[in-house]
Amino acid sequence: MSSFTFKATVNGKSVELNIATNLRLLNLLRDVLELTGTKEGCGEGECGACTVIVDGEIVNSCLLLAAQVNGTEIITIEGVANGHEIHPIQQSFIDKGAVQCGYCIPGMVLAAKALLDKNPKPTKEEIALSLSGNVCRCTGYAKIAEAVEDAAHKMSS
Amino acid sequence: MINVGSYFRPQTIEEIYELLSNSKQPTKVLAGGTDLILHLHKAPEPVNIVDIRGIDQLRSIEEDEDKVSFGSMVTFNQIQMSKIILDNYKALAKAASLVGSPQIRNQGTIVGNIANASPAADSVPALVAMDAEVLIASKYGQRWERIEDVLKGINNISLASDELILEVSFKKIPGLRSGFAKLGRRNALAISRISGAVGIVTNNNFITEARVALGAVAPNPFRSHLIEQALVGRSLDEVISDSVLEVASLAVAEKLGNRASAPYKRQAIKGVVRQALEDILHV
Numbered sequence: 054m055s056s057f058t059f060k061a062t063v064n065g066k067s068v069e070l071n072i073a074t075n076l077r078l079l080n081l082l083r084d085v086l087e088l089t090g091t092k093e094g095c096g097e098g099e100c101g102a103c104t105v106i107v108d109g110e111i112v113n114s115c116l117l118l119a120a121q122v123n124g125t126e127i128i129t130i131e132g133v134a135n136g137h138e139i140h141p142i143q144q145s146f147i148d149k150g151a152v153q154c155g156y157c158i159p160g161m162v163l164a165a166k167a168l169l170d171k172n173p174k175p176t177k178e179e180i181a182l183s184l185s186g187n188v189c190r191c192t193g194y195a196k197i198a199e200a201v202e203d204a205a206h207k208m209s210s
Numbered sequence: 211m212i213n214v215g216s217y218f219r220p221q222t223i224e225e226i227y228e229l230l231s232n233s234k235q236p237t238k239v240l241a242g243g244t245d246l247i248l249h250l251h252k253a254p255e256p257v258n259i260v261d262i263r264g265i266d267q268l269r270s271i272e273e274d275e276d277k278v279s280f281g282s283m284v285t286f287n288q289i290q291m292s293k294i295i296l297d298n299y300k301a302l303a304k305a306a307s308l309v310g311s312p313q314i315r316n317q318g319t320i321v322g323n324i325a326n327a328s329p330a331a332d333s334v335p336a337l338v339a340m341d342a343e344v345l346i347a348s349k350y351g352q353r354w355e356r357i358e359d360v361l362k363g364i365n366n367i368s369l370a371s372d373e374l375i376l377e378v379s380f381k382k383i384p385g386l387r388s389g390f391a392k393l394g395r396r397n398a399l400a401i402s403r404i405s406g407a408v409g410i411v412t413n414n415n416f417i418t419e420a421r422v423a424l425g426a427v428a429p430n431p432f433r434s435h436l437i438e439q440a441l442v443g444r445s446l447d448e449v450i451s452d453s454v455l456e457v458a459s460l461a462v463a464e465k466l467g468n469r470a471s472a473p474y475k476r477q478a479i480k481g482v483v484r485q486a487l488e489d490i491l492h493v
Binding site: 188 | 313317
């Protein structure tokens with residue numbers, strides 16, 4: 054194990070740290086930067102609970118070495134709200150009853166954000182596809198999909 | 211814990227060659243990492259990582275008159291969205307679009323899919339159907355090899371420790387219409403239980419040339435000349451027929467012999483080939 058100088062932008066702020074080469078992005082976020090909104094559900098890229106946005110695209114942070122995303126712009130769930138002003142997507146999740154235990158939600162919100170940032174008027178199918186890498190054990194997905202639809206309507210009007 | 215030794219991010223291909231040939235410790239090329247990172251969890255000793263994401267020329271998808279080619283950092287998502295791929299060989303775009311999840315597709319690469327050599331790799335049947343080749347390179351030279359020839363069994367690809375794949379290429383087939391179907395336990399985040407790529411060229415509604423490759427049947431995806439021959443000469447109006455699907459069933463039975471999965475896959479292949487043909491005919 055060697056060390057590496059990590060430099061990137063996380064939620065709009067520059068970060069520069071010495072890290073171990075074997076540090077996963079997930080652990081950089083949770084353990085080093087104390088951004089614990091990103092969750093480890095499976096550790097193998099099969100559940101999406103660890104989803105973050107890197108340079109505009111969603112990825113599983115459990116499958117990335119922090120070193121791989123050196124020099125990129127990373128957004129975690131903590132970076133979605135604007136200070137105390139929550140994002141319309143977050144409000145829709147609340148309004149539509151899309152949150153139960155909450156474990157899948159950061160990943161779901163980020164997947165929704167990545168979708169709506171690129172495609173402000175998605176079809177139901179496009180919404181389902183965009184969330185297809187995020188597993189939820191509580192809700193049965195219907196309210197989550199409705200929340201994304203709701204957010205899309207709000208944001209595009 | 212992930213067993214990583216040193217991490218390198220070379221800026222040129224020559225640097226990659228040097229790192230691979232000079233290393234005295236186990237060294238792996240890292241493209242996307244969706245497979246490699248998981249292997250590193252189980253690595254018995256530290257592995258040095260050569261991350262090739264810094265080399266821009268490996269991210270391009272190109273075509274000329276005769277062929278299509280793309281580099282080893284090209285992701286599933288890029289292939290899925292590429293006009294060059296969609297115009298020349300839809301089945302590959304379709305296969306790429308069905309891998310894993312959006313997150314996996316943003317990070318994972320086609321070349322990683324090939325190099326990991328899983329029997330269920332989804333992009334590989336699509337590539338093998340077209341006799342696609344890979345450019346294998348090291349400090350000592352480069353050579354093109356057919357993908358079907360370098361895959362040597364489950365998770366086994368014939369690549370020396372100082373070699374890497376730089377590019378994939380396949381020859382265009384004018385007039386080709388193609389489709390791909392995958393059968394998994396669920397609609398996303400699923401490993402294929404069977405997959406099939408089908409390409410056809412037609413003249414006056416009759417099939418004059420066919421390319422068929424199956425995945426997750428044999429240790430590596432393979433071209434099925436049996437099914438191809440059953441398609442040639444057929445009219446499009448009756449290509450989705452019991453006789454064609456029976457041949458698909460026979461092709462699978464031949465490969466699987468007495469394996470436990472044989473009774474299931476001999477039947478399921480009919481649905482997969484049907485869906486691949488429907489994908490072409492937009493049924």
